[in-house]
Amino acid sequence: MKSLINLLVLIISVWCSLVSAEEPKLRIVTADEPPFQYLNSGEERGYSMVIMKDALKNSGLDKIRIEFLPWARAYNTALNEKNILFFSVSKTKAREKLFNWCCKVFKMKYYLFKLKENNAVKIASLDDAKNYRTSVWIQDIKHQFLMEKGFTKFYTVRNDIQSLKMLLAKRVDIIPFNMLSVRYYMSQLNQDYSLLATAFELKEMETNTYFVFSNSTNKEVVEQFVKGFNQTINSDIYLNIETLYDKKNI
Secondary structure: OHHHHHHHHHHHHHHHHHHHHOOOOOEEEEOOEOOOEEEEOOEEEOHHHHHHHHHHHHHOOOOOOEEEOOHHHHHHHHHHOOOEEEEEEEOOHHHOOOEEEEEEEEEEOEEEEEEOOOOOOOOOOHHHHOOOOEEEEOOOHHHHHHHHOOOOOEEEEOOHHHHHHHHHOOOOOEEEEEHHHHHHHHHHOOOOHHHEEEEEEOHHHOEEEEEEEEOOOOHHHHHHHHHHHHHHHOOHHHHOHHHHHHOOOO
């Protein structure tokens, strides 16, 4: 009898070790990119993070830890490994075949913003906008786009929030921003978003951001997540995401 018990203990031990050695069902990676996903004193926050966490809960995958990695490492992990969920990623023609673009999150529209009280700024075209002092984060996508369009009156800074501070201080006339980010940064500065106005829409910069899977991810896992994601997208959490940020709840 004792031998039988010992044998059963051995079988259970081997089985447990095999289970623990299995590949994880899914690995979730991201990069620190406020206001979409970022860490604040160790707490996971951001527009995309709120949506991701709710989608994981709806799909029964909320026990999986979200890993913050440097952007290049997170991108290459999703590109080269299987069973990877990566967020958030802008879709481009060059990336179309690299990932499974299952879950569109935000349409990113970019605008030139001005102070609402500044009636002197009147822009009907990009050529008009070139006449105004413009603050940009040096060498980011917005800076590069405006340079390609012939803008020269730049005041370059090291991040987006500095551009916004320049505008609020009336040191520049316009700044390029997407709507989600500008609302977030105004909130961080304890400023009312109503102080700003859109002066011109940069339609050529419009893009979409996605939650993506590596191409070799198990189809059942993808379907499981997509089902939960669709519940989130059709819920009040998604529909009211900007309002939540205005109230500093995220």
